[in-house]
Amino acid sequence: MTEPELVEGLINQDKRAIQYLVDHHQKDVIKTAYYFVSIMEDAEDLSQEVFLEVFRSIGRYKRNASLSTWIYRITVNKSLDHLRKQKRRNIFNQVKSLIRVSHDGTNIISKEPPTLDTRNEDNEKRQILDTAVNSLPENQKIAFILSKYEEMAYKDIAEIMNLSVSSVESLLHRAKLNLQKKLVNYFSEYAKTIT
């Protein structure tokens, strides 16, 4: 099925077109969402939202970018929305915890960084990296994830982000500098806690 045929099929709600779309794009969508949100189940749920959005707004799809680029854009936007909501929820929960702390007099939030010497070492590493990546400015985060996790070419990232290739290069450079700074700070803090 060619891309115009697929788009036409989706507009006409053709079941074969839907099946083709899911077969050819769902895995990429889930994986991209997963690299942003870090939880596979959340990424799978997000992929449903992405495809519903694709399905609902296929009539508005302008064919100046490829369909997969358009789907990537929707995926990135949905993932960032999810992270924003999660951040708001976390802030709300932290405020709730703080209120509870002031009532009980006991601190629930651990200020110590998680240690690497645990059974679940991989999970700890993931947590450290996710925290650092999630603290990056949004554009740097998108460029970093699409480049390092998705292994996309700068040209493709530029198309998804609607930026020039040089802007993407610059974003990536800054993302790496920021990330290594955050990680080095974390490792130095960690070293202080064990000495």
Added chain:
Amino acid sequence: MQKPLHNVECSFIRRNLFFYQEYQLSDKDNKEFEAHLISCAECSRIVSEFQSVTSVIDLRKTDEPNPFAGTRLIQRLESEMESIKEKREPLFLRILQPLSVAALLVIAVIIGFSIVKQREPGISAMSNHQQEIQSIQSDLNIPDFVDEDETFFQTTK
């Protein structure tokens, strides 16, 4: 703490962790970077931890989604298709229903008027007939019948 022997500073190492890992340093910088690590335990530890944490990126690439995610998605999209169809039908009905009710009302009013019009000649004919009797009565000077002594009708008291 052991002091680095090389002329490269620790800050150089910490600024170039990614670029060292991705082989983006020049040969000269790469050599100095590695030479510094031999002489600086702290930088060596940081590089090792950095590589350990960033190895998670490759680890994550191997994670696979649920194989049934596709089936669930197809079901969801099909139900969405159905709901779109259902949404379309009420829209159609929303226009058709009031229109048909209004049409029925108009028809009922028209039928009502036509029935009244059909009955109107009968009513006027009856009133003409009464007028005719009254004129005959007055012409013949026949007084209205009054049963004064209640010969024919007895009123109850």
